[in-house]
Amino acid sequence: MAQLTFREAIARGIAQEMRRDESVVFLGEDIGAAGGVFKGTVGLLEEFGGVRVRDTPISEQAILGAAMGAAMTGLKPIAEIMFADFFAVCWDIVVNEIAKSRYMTNGQMTFPLVIRSGNGGGLRFGAQHSQSVENWAMMVPGLKVVVPSTPEDVIGLMAASIRDPDPVIFLEAKALYSTKTDVPDGEIVDTLGTAKVLRSGSNATLVALGAMVPKALKAAEELAGQGIDCTVVDVRSLVPLDTQTLLREISATGRLFTVEENPRLCGWGGELSSIVSEEIFYDLDGPIVRITTPHIPLPAADALEDMAIPSVERIVTTVSKSMNS
Amino acid sequence: MTTTTPAVSPMDLDEKLALYRTQLALRFFEQRAYDMFLENLVKGTSHLSLGQEAIAAGVAAAMKPTDWTFATYRGHAHTLARGVPMTPVLAELLGRSNGLMAGKGGSMHLTSVEHGVMGSYAIIGAHLPIACGAAWSAQFRGTDQVAVCFFGDGSTNIGAFHEALNFAAIWKLPVVFVCENNLWMEYTRTTEVTAVENPAADRASAYGLESIMVDGNDADAVYEVAAAAIARARAGEGPSMIEAKTYRHGGHSRADPGKYRPDSEVAEWLAKDPIPRYHTRLLELGATEDQLVEIERDVVREVDLATEEAKAGGVPGEDLLMKDVWADGGSSWRN
Incomplete structure (x- = not known):
């Protein structure tokens, strides 16, 4: 049992799954060398190297398109969209491409990917960096939508999301990043779809x-x-x-x-x-x-x-x- | 623009006859599809590649079976060129249960993963980054697969195009972009709304991609540049952009007679039709007229058979409606 912040739990959850499964890769803006703008991914580049943890340009369509193409060909990507508001610039890839393609192809394709994003307000960032977009994601057939509220749930639900064969939108409340609770040691795996x-x-x-x-x-x-x-x-x-x-x-x-x-x-x-x-x-x-x-x-x-x-x-x-x- | 072409072994006559057959198959298939539209057997919309067959056929001939095709809504030709049989493709256009996706995708979304056709995408530009992702996966897993991504001139002015080119370049991805520049976006001439003359090639060189212009109505020329670009990608030398100049014989989509185009321009391009050109070339190379007639007959038989089989297909049942939203085969969103 150790005290862990919500932001530390993100890195621990991702690391737990990257150790377990070589096909899990992680990409996004400032996630590697910088450890994430919210410091949620500190240590991952150091542990897993630049081939599996890749910094990207500010190109949200490219990030999610790359995640989709990688998922359909055997990888399990985790992609970060820094602020959930930015989903608006890559929403086509999310709703028209990722969410619909399994159905449109009569099940020929599978998209085991996770898109994690800092969601919601409370940080005084103003209207374009504070919106809670869970309702955007919820209304799209083909997306799973997960929103943890504690560090332990971050780890367990992150693991469940990465292991899930379907696309998961994983929304992290920015207002909770600094909250800290006791978290059990060892592997934590939760179940999606459980309140x-x-x-x-x-x-x-x-x-x-x-x-x-x-x-x-x-x-x-x-x-x-x-x-x-x-x-x-x-x-x-x-x-x-x-x-x-x-x-x-x-x-x-x-x-x-x-x-x-x-x-x-x-x-x-x-x-x-x-x-x-x-x-x-x-x-x-x-x-x-x-x-x-x-x-x-x-x-x-x-x-x-x-x-x-x-x-x-x-x-x-x-x-x-x-x-x- | 630079062209460093690795040695590509030229095709022998048999291979060229096969390339001719592919072009004819694409032509006759789409002519049949168009006829079936007029009979109201094909519903919805459809975008034909009539006149552009040399690109689909030439590039596909340069690909390995394990390589990936990413196509657009104008994707019938690219799907067939990878070896997908005609019957399921035509049946998909008819909305039948024996369709390639059992009727759930339609004309604009033809996909056959087992043939490496990783989808036809109907939002302009969206599939360029997706092709990058597949290429990244090949690079990561150390396979020698190459992703080939086709798109039209109209795609070059959307953001995803630019994001994807930069992305492919910085990660040195095994992806070959193929712009089928048929001069017209939808109803507007591309040069009227584009800052550069060669919408794909000029931009690609700015991103540091190998950038190649080719006559898209010459299947041999297309094959050669594609083989070189694919070889470079396979060798880990990074992405390329091929801009193939061509022309669609018809309008943008089913509903468009294409009347905005000057008659003289249409006539000029009809004279450059890739199929009669290739026919003449084969005769010059020593093929006999009888050989070519036999190929033509064979393709007609294939199209006729596909037509019968597609029409005989059943109507998709309600069991399909709620299937395959999720990997477990279902569509449930609650317990």
Whole structure:
């Protein structure tokens, strides 16, 4: 057992899989010699060398195109898109090429690749380096979407993503990079498509993702002080979605609150609400409430950004008001 | 622009007869496909290579079976030239279950991994970086495979083209880019919207690629430059760009009669049709008219048979609809 930061867990997860499988290669901007702009890939170049860990030009289409071509011919590439906002400049390769080609070719091709990216706000970077894009990825048939919230999950879900034969968008909440927790020694391998119940309560279920998970946990503590006993579920994987766990935990309390960093419209909570309405409507004791970033580009100023992204205070107030109305 | 051509052993007459057969097969196949459009048997859209056959045939002749082709939506010829049988290709155009991808891809996405046809891509320029990735994989694994990536002149003004050329150069990848410059983007003349005269070759030399111009209507010339470029790539000497000047006899796609092109230009290029040219050359080299007629008959038989077999194919069933989004064969996104 050792204390590990979220950013250190990224390098450990990648290294674990690169040691195990020679066909795993890693490419991206500043990932090698610089160790990543967020220092998430420190030590990988030194351990695995410049043939397997390759710095690239600022060419996102080339990075993901190369990952796709390598994956279809037997390698297992991990590609980094530095900021998730930059998916917009290479989205064609992601949605038209990588996501569709297995289906279009009637299963002739397989794309065992992982695209990891720094996602979301909280760092005062302004609108073009702060967006949470999990809802972009979730709506594309053919992509798996994974969003860890703890260092241990980073390692385990990274390993599961690399071993998975399908393309995985692996979104790392930038706001969590410096968080630190105990992580067991040895190999860690998790399972995609599994949500995790982090706290069990009887009054309401808070379902959160990525950087919203620690906030939901904190809010649940405060709500407990007000006599509102909350379950907290970490979604972890949007595709595949662990609806069994989610529906069970929502049914058990009869109330659903989603805590989402993505802008409001078409956020993952909207899809979850729809599933809940169709399948367990009569288990609900009150309205589904979505707590999201408003439908705005994220502002840079700390004061403004803090107002935009769901805060512990906003979660507490929203849940409390709704439960007491 | 430089050309350092390694010695390429010239084709003998039998090999040239085979090259003629390939060109005829591409021509007659696409003429049949066009006829079947007019009968409304082929649905959707389609982009024919009529007039450009010498490029697909000449380059394919220079490739090993283990090499990879990356084609565009104008990909029927490139797919057939790698040895994919006509029946599944035609059946794919008809949307039948015996199609190359059981009807799930269609005309613009022909793929046959077992023949090294690693996809036909319908977003302009997207497959250049993908071909780089395959080339990287060959380099990494130490195989001698080469990726050959075909695209049109219109692709040279999109970002992915430039990213891919730089990428191929810095990693010295075993990739050969082949620009089929048919002078017209879709409905606009490429030179009217392009800053340089030779849209692929001029740019490629700026990125340090071996850059070669060739008459794309001369299958022998195409073969020779392709063989040299592929040999360089295979030897670890890095990427090349071949710009092959050619002309499409028809419009951009099925719906386009191509009327924006001056009649005199069309006539000039029809006179340079690669197939009659090659026919004449073979006679000069000692082939007999009877030999060539027999090849033609043989190709017609093949096209006729493919037509019958494709038409006889079934309609794809509902079982295919939800299959193969994921590697487990399914499409489930939840438990």
